[in-house]
Amino acid sequence: MHQARTTCPYCGVGCGVRADIEDGRLTGVEGDGDHPANYGRLCVKGSALAETLGHHGRLTQPRVDGVEVDWDTALDAVAERIQAVREDAGDHAVAAYLSGQLLTEDYYVANKLFKGFLGTPHLDTNSRLCMASAVAAYKRSLGADAVPCSYEDLEEAELVVLVGSNLAWNHPVLYQRLRTAKSRNPLMRVVVIDPRVTDSCEIADLYLGLAPGSDARLFNGLLGWMADKGKLDDIYLEHHTEGLDAALAAAREDDCRIEAIAADCDVDAERLETFFYWFASQLHVVTLYSQGINQSSSGTDKCNAIINCHLAGGKIGLPGAGPFSITGQPNAMGGREVGGLANQLAAHMDYHTPGAIDRVTRFWTTETLVPSLPEAPGHKAVELFEAIERGEVQALWVMATNPAVSLPDANRVRAALEKCPLVIVSECMADTDLLPYADIVLPASSWSEKDGTVTNSERRISRQRGMLPPPGEARHDWWIVSAVARRLGYGEAFAYDHPAEIFAEHARLSGFENRPDAPDSRVFDISALAELDRSGYDALAPIQWPVTAESPRGTARLFEDGCFATPSGLAKLIPVRPRGPEQALSEARPLRLNTGRVRDQWHTMTRTGRAPRLMNHRAEPFIEITPEDAAALGVGDQQLARLTGAGGEYRARLRLTKSQRRGEVFVPMHWTDRFSGAARMGSLLAAHLDPLSGQPESKHGAVALEALEVGWEATLLVASDEGGDFAGRDDGSYWARIPLSHCQRWQLAGGDAPRDWLAWARQWLPTAPTLWSDDPTGGRLRAAGIEEGRLRWWLMVAPPAELPGLAWLDERFAESPLGSDVRRRLLAGCEAGEADAGPLVCSCHQVGQKAIVEAIQSGDASVEALGARLACGTQCGSCIPELKSLIEDSADVNAEPNIEEVSGHAHAGQAPQAVQVA
Known part of the structure; x- marks a missing residue:
């Protein structure tokens, strides 16, 4: 057995992972204690990475028009059909839609092919759905898509504001770092601003449950309040910023009295003023924001309203201070570095940047090839699919994402995909919602096989190392794109044999004509890494950009000198005029x-x-x-x-x-x-x-x-090797498929009257009923099918609240032959006298709610005591807020059953407005 070091493929925290490899299999993972993003912590998703592997369900062979083919045939088809579209409808009829799941090297090659040599600007990414507003706001204000903070700032802050971010669930390792820092520093305060009382409130000193969409009004109000109370940093504003007067004038177009702001945001005025006072009185303030801010029709303005407050108070470029956008995907930032957004070129150069098109053209020019870059930005994600719907885009290559699900108005997106003459999909899984629309399917490598780099939320570049060979004929995305480029006649520009060569080219471009003393210098610069050979690339340790001759060990914090990436060198405060959501409530949709x-x-x-x-x-x-x-x-x-x-x-x-x-x-x-x-x-x-x-x-x-009116509900467990789509065998009211370890669980419900379930089982299930207990009067049934001593299916017709714990039944699907004592207990679904564990709370150790409540009632009424007894909360820590909620509920004799209460501080009968959390 040997251990490899790599990076987690989930959220933008970018945790380091140590993976155990034995006999060509990944057998386990643990956090990398030396990685500065997580120092050994992993959330439950990262801890379960080894359980997500295996070749079952993977795409292993290229397909063209539904027929499996070899790679030469598939690549020829891609090149010929793309070229045919270009000749018939022009270069701009070709497009690509990429993903923050790609590695930087994959992204770079795809962007270079489409924008540089196919001449189409229509290459965008699913990062548009989560981070585009944060990017636009940073560029408007700071002059560059440059997150100024580091994770260390969370540990050095005096005040941390979480706004539009359920950090506890969405970035749990970062949340644990913050939680630990707060426990070590009793003077640190945490404020949570969110319409929902989330698990992040567990560490909050103040919670503001604002009305959805009112964030800009709140931060505009904060800016005006700071000005009225003499809390602006006049020296910082004078020397390092511009635009204060216009930003203040816009903020004051609305009533700036605390009572008016509180009314507009639907929060308690006294607690709102407490937040304003805390923010204005502390210098070391970090505001963490994510999708709750970004995913809005005025998301850019909301981000700028936050940045305005930091600039106005001089709370940026300092340890423990800054506006900190937390990236959603593992490489959303890496994709932005190489030009993955439709309004970018490459290396943080844009179409509107003077000389950028010429600069990138000259850099990509070879002895015999001159790229032909488009002159203006392309269609952004939603606009791209509208262009497909109109027939303007006729060829689309999708890599590592699922727009048939993730985009708004998803049914319209599916109709556009159905209409598109050529859809190419690079995908690692054999069964996604997108594949039915694909004319050409290309099997891609996945996390444990990919080799390259990713960049996390704090600008830290880490290696994601390939540990296993791709299954079957699956190939790396950069290899696939390069092979198509060669067939299109661009081989000289895509002669890559290893991702190290791509990374080196990317690093050289970041420093190309990028002098730090020049007025048009770019913040993104990793030119000090351009000379890495393959062994140096393989050994690359995590490092934060910029990485230059002046900063060869990276840069933890940006703008410490108060000099920004704008033409004037001054950060800009942006006038923000709050707007409500575009999707208006109505009598029909209230x-x-x-x-x-x-x-x-x-x-x-x-x-x-x-x-x-x-x-x-x-x-x-x-x-x-x-x-x-x-x-x-x-x-x-x-x-x-x-x-x-x-x-x-x-x-x-x-x-x-x-x-x-x-x-x-x-x-x-x-x-x-x-x-x-x-x-x-x-x-x-x-x-x-x-x-x-x-x-x-x-x-x-x-x-x-x-x-949803239904006449019956049923739970069906079927052996995993049986497969089958049991959802389509009912009237379509409701179904959900839930994979278990040894079987597939199906939750079914129908609107028709109770049926003859035994007859249904004989018709649709792989084995005739062997055991059953029927209650026709009550509409209940339990039955099982056994074949050659093996359990093949188990059925309960009743509401799922009557289910036993399914772990015991799941194990029976792996048992052969079934003993006579087991057969007697099959219909009960559990061991004699075994209690149901209840809803799962701790995923790491599979601890259910009932066991936790029993332990609390027996005296283990603290998180530490529960961890000692049941191990819950002792690994990733994500379940700790739920444990605390159960402890609080058990202490409350008036707690209502069947109502989940996250954090226990909001009360039934009123909207959770502004709740101070002890």
Whole structure:
């Protein structure tokens, strides 16, 4: 056995990973204690990486028009069909849509081919959906897409503000770093600003549950308050910024009294002023913001409203200070470095930058090839699919992402894909929602096989090292793109044999004509790494850019000298005029929709859905709603319900929670047609965009909710090797597929009357019923099918609340032959006397809620005591807020059953406005 060092492929924290390799298999992972992003910590998703591997379900052979072919045939088809589109409709009829899951080297080669040699500007990325507004705001104000902070600043701050970020679930390792820092520094304060009471509130000293979309009003109000109270840093403003008067004038167009701001944001005035006072009184303030700010039709302005406050107070370029945008994907920043956005060229050069087109052209020119770069930016993500719909774009190459699910108005996107004459998909998995629209499918390598670099949220470049060979005929994305480029006649510019050569070229371009003393110098510069040979590249340690001759060991913090990347060298305060969400509420759609991630899942679950323990925390798609709103609508906890929105509907199970504001609902972003029948949140959203960044308004939908009337519910477990789509064998009311370790769980519900379930089982299931217990009067049934001593399926017709814990049943699917004592207990679904563990709380150690509550009631009423007894909360720490909530609930004799209360500080019967957290 040997150990390899690599980087986690999930969120933008960029955690270092040590992976155990034995006999050509990855057998386990642990956090890399030497990596400065995580110092050995891993969240539950990272800890489960080894469980997501395996060749089952992988794409292993190229396909052209549905037929498996060899690579030469596939690559020839790609090149010939792209060329045919160019000859018929022009270069701009070709486009690419990339992903923050690609490595920097993959991104670089794709951007170079499409923009440099195919001459099309229409190359964009799914980072447009999460980070584009943060990028646009940094560029407007600081002059460059340059995050000024480091993770160390969280540990040196006096005040940390989390706004639009559920850090505890979305970036859990960073949250644990912050939590540890706060425990070590009792003077540090944390403020959480979010419409929902999230698990991040566990460490909050102050919580402001503002109205959705009112962030810009709040930070504009803060700017005006600072000015009125004499809390501006006049010296910093005079020497290092411009635009204060215009920014203040815009802020003062609205009433700047605390009471007026509080009313507009729907928060408590006294607590709002407490936040303003804390922010203005401390110099070392970090504001962490993410999708709750960015995913808005005015996201860029919201980001600039935050940056304005930091500039006005001189809270930037210092240890423990700065506006800190937290990246959503592992390489969203690396993609921006190489030009992955449609409004970029490469190496942080844009179309509008004087001389940039000529500079990149000269750099990419070879002895016999001269690139032909487009003269203006291309279509941004949503606009790109609208151009496909209009017929302007006729060839699309998608790499490592799933726009059929993730984009707003997703059904319209699918119609555009269906219409597109040529769709090429580079993908590692054999079953995604996008593949049915593909004319050519190219099998790509995945995390454990890829070799290259990624850049995390603090500008830290890390190596992602290939540890295993790709399965079958799968190939690296940079190799695929280069092979197509050679067939198109551009071989001289794409003669790469190793990603080290691509990285070196990328590093050289970052320093090309980029003198630090020049007025047009670029902040992004890693030219000191340009001479790395292959062994140096393989050994590259994590390092933060810029990496130059002057800073060969990297740069932890930007703008310490107060000199910015603008033409004047001064940071700009931007006038911001708050705007509400474009998706307006109405009588037909009276509920405000919020969307986001859940703790244990990632994007569209192509990876995390392969790890059964990651499916247990939130096994089905869900809709969170307040108990009061549920009562008014006549629906109850765990009942099935339907949301209808701008482009379709969403069916899921209700979760009543006191963490929601009245009139608002929350749904997760992860479920696709592979895992449920109608749970794609993108179908609920209208495609309203930020006019500057092009980022969609994914946080502010408008929906209606009603009960999903069903006549029956059933749970079906089927042996994994049986496969089968049991969802289509009902009336389509509701289904969800949940992978377990040894079987597939199907949650089914139908609107028709109870049926003859034994007859149904004989028709649709692989083995005739062997055991059953039937209650026709109550509409209940339990049955099982056994063949040659092996359990092949298990069925319960009843609401899922009556399920036993499924771990015991799951293990029985791996047992052969089944003993007579086991057969007697199959219908019960558990060992004699075994108690159901309840909903999963700790994914790392698979500890359920009932066991935790029993331990609390027996005296283990602290997180530490529960960890000592049950091990929950002792690994990644993501479940600690839920443990604290259960401790609080157990101490409250009036706690209501079946209502989840995140953090325990919001109260039923009122919107969680501004709650001070002890």
